[in-house]
Amino acid sequence: MITIANNLRKKITPEQLFMISVLAVNGGNYLYNLILGRLLGPAQFADAAVLITFLLVLSFIAMTFQLVTAKFSVLFENQLFKSFISKIYKNALAVGIAMGAIIICFAAQLQHLFNTSTSSMFVIFGCGVPLYFLMSVNRGVFQGKKAFKALSVTYQAEMLSRLLITLGLLFLFNIQSSVVIAIGILISFGFGLLPFKFKTIAFNTKTLIDVSHAKQVKRFFILTAFYELTQIIINNSDILLVKHYFESYEAGLYASLALIGRVVYFIAWMFVMLLLPTVVQLKKEGKETASILFKYVGYIAIISFAIVLACLSFPETIINLLFGNSYITMAPLLWKYAIATSMFAISNIFAYYYLSLDRYVPVIISGVFGMLQMVLVVFYHESLEQVVHMQIFAMILLLIIQVVFFKLDQVKSNRKV
Structure with a gap:
């Protein structure tokens, strides 16, 4: 042994x-x-x-x-x-x-x-x-x-x-x-x-x-702080807004939905922790970094698909096992919420990748769509289902734009070579 x-x-x-x-x-x-x-x-x-x-x-x-x-x-x-x-x-x-x-x-x-x-x-x-x-x-x-x-x-x-x-x-x-x-x-x-x-x-x-190193640290700190602010908005504004607009009972139901649906994001966070130092080290050594991005995006995409499929196929079983019968009314929304968090988790990998390379545009994109998600929920919250639909809309758009930016960036880099 x-x-x-x-x-x-x-x-x-x-x-x-x-x-x-x-x-x-x-x-x-x-x-x-x-x-x-x-x-x-x-x-x-x-x-x-x-x-x-x-x-x-x-x-x-x-x-x-x-x-x-x-x-x-x-x-x-x-x-x-x-x-x-x-x-x-x-x-x-x-x-x-x-x-x-x-x-x-x-x-x-x-x-x-x-x-x-x-x-x-x-x-x-x-x-x-x-x-x-x-x-x-x-x-x-x-x-x-x-x-x-x-x-x-x-x-x-x-x-x-x-x-x-x-x-x-x-x-x-x-x-x-x-x-x-x-x-x-x-x-x-x-x-x-x-x-x-x-x-x-x-x-x-x-x-x-020295001054040059201090400026380097300050610039990256501001960039990271802005991006983490977008993470706060995207990840937590829905729960706080639901707690504000809905009764405690409905807010508690929504909290259980969010907790289950966000499992894909918490798994993605694990890859982000490995991504940043690896990309920084490769850049320091003058090596290519895109393959690391593809690797982690692939992992998250596979995990996301499996989680959404499970939430679509067995929503009542999942909620009953995890939280109990008191929360069962959230079952029809589970797979939809999982889609929203999956889109966010994948787009998050793109943003952290560029953050590691001191690139600003993807971070700004995330900030814009974080605010969009919050504004949509503020104006459209007639039901918990509508709140979830607003998040799906914002996060799908965010992922599409992050992918388009990456493709354009790759074309531009190939032309330089």
């Missing part, structure tokens, strides 16, 4: 090990959401969905720091790398403290806006925001250096701690469910920092980054 285990360890590459770990983490996060959905019921799950959506929004904002750190961990070396890391940790902590303070100060207004049962959940959540930003920079270092074992550990620690602590508190104490979920999220941020080298944060050290 030991010999077999050793042979398997040698055959599995670090990238494959990370992919297996990400699948396990996504599975754990899904289990977390599914258990909450079954325990709380549609009305209370609507509150939980708001917190979970806030967590996703936070993850996209913090992803800006993670991707910037990952890219320049590949490009920078020695003292330049140390100076860069020290500076980005300080900036991330400052942004985290500012954002956390804003959430805490406007907790009452957030409660009113999203029709939640308490404002305390936003206060608790806000306290954890600075930790999340530090955690993201830490993950960016692991991602850029391809330290996939350590990167896997930090994701697993966050997921497992949130799952076990939240469920433990729900079963042991008679505390409002939304507050328990917020506490679980807060504590999980601390576990997600592991492993962490505190020596890398040197607040008193002067940075040694």
Whole structure:
């Protein structure tokens, strides 16, 4: 048995090990959401969905720091790398403290806006925001250096701690469910920092980054921040708008639909984590990068087709198994929502590819269609079905335009050669 285990360890590459770990983490996060959905019921799950959506929004904002750190961990070396890391940790902590303070100060207004049962959940959540930003920079270092074992550990620690602590508190104490979920999220941020080298944060050290490198970092940071903003809009605006326009019961039903339909996006995210450092490294070495894009687009397309087919063929079975009979009315919309998220997941690979190459147009395209999706839902929300149809329309258009841009870009590059 030991010999077999050793042979398997040698055959599995670090990238494959990370992919297996990400699948396990996504599975754990899904289990977390599914258990909450079954325990709380549609009305209370609507509150939980708001917190979970806030967590996703936070993850996209913090992803800006993670991707910037990952890219320049590949490009920078020695003292330049140390100076860069020290500076980005300080900036991330400052942004985290500012954002956390804003959430805490406007907790009452957030409660009113999203029709939640308490404002305390936003206060608790806000306290954890600075930790999340530090955690993201830490993950960016692991991602850029391809330290996939350590990167896997930090994701697993966050997921497992949130799952076990939240469920433990729900079963042991008679505390409002939304507050328990917020506490679980807060504590999980601390576990997600592991492993962490505190020596890398040197607040008193002067940075040694020259003007040209500083401009390079700033430009990529702004570009990435803009793109992550589009991710927030496309990925989360529908749940928040539904929570605003519909009753809690319907919002809870929609949250279950979104959770199931987005499985393809969370799988695509795994490939994005591998795509960025690989493309940056190939570009640094002067090698072609399009083959990497084709590889990951192919993976996502196959997975998307399988998920949409399953949602079309067995919608009631899937919803009943995952959330229970209380959510069964969402069955007819499941395959439609899966189409919208599939289109977005594939177009997302194109956008991150060009982001890795410091190209701006695909990012701007995503931003335009993110706003279009939100505007369509604002004006057309007579039913949950109409909300889903608006997303399908916007995401199909987004994918078509991203593919057309890629084709035109390839023709232009071939002419230069």
